[in-house]
Amino acid sequence: MRVWKFGDNIDTDAIIPGRFLTINDSKELAAHAFEGIRDEFSKEAKQGDIIVAGSNFGCGSSREHAPLALKGAGVQMVVAKSFARIFYRNSINVGLLPVICIQASEISEKDSLVPHTGEGYLEVSGKKMPVEPVPDFLQRIIDAGGLVAYAKTIRSEDLCIK
Amino acid sequence: MAGTITEKIFSARCGQEVTAGEVVMAPISGAMIHDITGPLAIEKFYEMGGEKVFDPAKVIMLFDHQVPADSLNAAEIQKNMRLFAKEQGIHNYDIREGVCHQVTLEKGRVCPGDIVIGSDSHTCMYGAVGAFATGVGSTDMGFALRYGCLYFRVPESIRADVTGKFQKRVGAKDLILNIIKDITVDGATYKAVEFTGDTMGSMNMAGRMTCCNMAIEMGGKAGIVPPDQVTTEYLSGRCTCRDEVLVSDPDAVYTSWRTFDVSDLVPQVAVPHNVDQVVDVTDIAGTPVDQVFIGSCTNGRFEDLQEAAEVLGDKKFSDSVRVLVIPASKDEYLKALRAGIIEQFVKAGALVEAPCCGPCMGGSFGLIASGEVSFSTSNRNFKGRQGSAEGKVYLGSAATAAATAVQGEITDPREVR
């Protein structure tokens, strides 16, 4: 498992450039993730890798292709100081875990990172770093494995149209 | 209880009083999908067991990002979406009308007080008519198409109170860039930005759209201007809306209240690679550019084209610059044609393209190469946004873009005679 470190304001154009948006398959998208920004990512990223970033990760476009490309590359979670709103929600919907950790900037690519998000912390080279709890309704979507799976469990009385 | 316009819209549509911070399942008054994010939304709709969309009359479909189809992939996508529209009885504006956000408003598909979503981040533009509108991803859109509602956390609001009269050749784009500079790229994350004050009250709908369009560039969930006489006039003949008038109560709660006086505001430019890296045009005047793009949902309206034409006058665009002019919609295109502006641009050396997104998001034509500089009236200057990640994008108003295109370098539009 490798930690990929990024800075602040990583936008969705950086994660997956506009010219690849006619692709909808996550594996194919992954081949272009961070193209022109960090070319070794698509070649070297492996199943279970973790992205660690600063503030406002995923700002910009609403393209769900961004979390899908990361998921396709094998990324299991993105740890950031803060997330842009649409990316955060899209990630949860497609089953890529976004984790808010105020101390994210202190994590380096050399650290060993063991997530214990269920218990509310990350183990970073033996040190505990707290992560922010996820709002209840989002946790239910995460637990279901994404919005598609969750949608199948909702009761009609929870909806606006019966 | 006192509420912001956003809280009141959620309360009205949900039929129960809600306040910021609450999570609600709210009914959707309109849902917009286009050629880029639509296909995935349709896929998710089916994965969720969808058969018929909740209400075909409330779904807005059109193609604008890669039109006319610029690749085989784009052609296949558009073909499949056409088929979906037909099967579902959705009116599809197809490639005929222009940029999604402009068309959605122009066609009267949004009323004050509506809750509207679009699978595009600049959906926040519809706040210009006093609606709550926000961009969502494709899975959320698939959910909404199936069930007609969606989860929302009712956002807190930031109030941006704007006063003063703009100097000549300074306007809404300069204002919103200045506001973003103040609030920063993530200063409004999860929040609605409510634009108020005398300046907003006297601003035309085109300017209000420019401001709301860029709320997302501060991380905003929505931008909103309280509906007034200007709104009513814009909507008349386009749609019949509810009688209710929702505006914020005087004692509504805001997380922050900022004031802006535009009297001394000079043309603003966002420099690479973040939208809050905003400077006075005078600070970077003289920077050579390779391409100027006048268009997009932010500034591709008739008023913008007119502003650019006024700066251009009978001059020519610089030979060292490629100038692309793309009206935001067919209606705006026709207005410009009738006013003789299109001819003026063509004569001056511009390439005028049919209404679409064009080079705005670097997905279609008009890309910039490595080392090249674009001056654009659109909304994002991210690295690689308009082509090469080694290129640079500057953002400003149509007036500044025209002045820059004439001189071949970033130029203060107030200096051009």
Ligand code: SF4
């Ligand atoms: S013009 Fe640009 S910002 Fe507007 S919808 Fe098209 S790509 Fe998006």
